[in-house]
Amino acid sequence: MIRPRKVFAQHWLKSEKALDAIIQAAECTQSDGFANAKGERILEIGPGTGILTRRLLPLVQSLVAVEIDRDLCELLAKQLGKTENFLLLQGDFLTLDLPSHLVAFPNFQKPNKVVANIPYNITGPIIEKLLGTIANPNPEPFDSIVLLVQKEVAERLYAKPGSKAFGALSVRVQYLAECELICTVPAAAFHPPPKVDSAVVRLCPRKIEIAALDPRRLENFLKLGFGAKRKMLRNNLQSVIERDRLIHLLEQLKINPQARAEDLSVQQWVILANELGVKSEE
Numbered sequence: 378m379i380r381p382r383k384v385f386a387q388h389w390l391k392s393e394k395a396l397d398a399i400i401q402a403a404e405c406t407q408s409d410g411f412a413n414a415k416g417e418r419i420l421e422i423g424p425g426t427g428i429l430t431r432r433l434l435p436l437v438q439s440l441v442a443v444e445i446d447r448d449l450c451e452l453l454a455k456q457l458g459k460t461e462n463f464l465l466l467q468g469d470f471l472t473l474d475l476p477s478h479l480v481a482f483p484n485f486q487k488p489n490k491v492v493a494n495i496p497y498n499i500t501g502p503i504i505e506k507l508l509g510t511i512a513n514p515n516p517e518p519f520d521s522i523v524l525l526v527q528k529e530v531a532e533r534l535y536a537k538p539g540s541k542a543f544g545a546l547s548v549r550v551q552y553l554a555e556c557e558l559i560c561t562v563p564a565a566a567f568h569p570p571p572k573v574d575s576a577v578v579r580l581c582p583r584k585i586e587i588a589a590l591d592p593r594r595l596e597n598f599l600k601l602g603f604g605a606k607r608k609m610l611r612n613n614l615q616s617v618i619e620r621d622r623l624i625h626l627l628e629q630l631k632i633n634p635q636a637r638a639e640d641l642s643v644q645q646w647v648i649l650a651n652e653l654g655v656k657s658e659e
Contacts (some may be wrong), residue, residue: 419441464479493523
């Protein structure tokens, strides 16, 4: 039996309840075989020992699994290598050029959903690669992304304006996708148990309602605005706009001049950055 390796932040999920929740969130339905499946083409990042993979394979048209651990790849290849709708790629997902690797496999191109229990130490970079950034959204977005992540990170992803968990990460992700909490997963659901609880979240990329005219400016404002969350926004942004002008603009946008960064919605952040850009050019 292969033991979890700390270097890859490996924790094997063993809870059937959590697995059921992930499958349901991915909206993969039972079929009479993969050839008659609904048509979902799944990307799984870090399949580990394959406990989630085995549950998914009978429900989907195809599944591409990316695993960095060579020993696990050998195990998965031995156990699932002959499954027709399964393709295993060994490598680091963050540096892997997935489309170019899939050119040689016509039946596995363009996965439309992501379902994964990802390493917690690289959650941010993985989400950024899947969704893109404010400046460069993924040009071919997935239909949905279902991830098992650290509970604290999940709370930041789906946080609402005005809550303590709402921060720059919330704005960056919610600018690109609808975020939903599916369920929480206790540490005891894993082997070995991590030091934190986890949660299943679903991200559904969406059409951007109000686009940032200057994404770099918005990113800079987010960094400054959330840099000192206890301070009012008019104090955090005074290095880029004169305080009285900012107060006047906040009032024009019907935002409380005493608002803090977490009080603004995603749309208000975008509008504020756009308006500040216009004002600075006048």
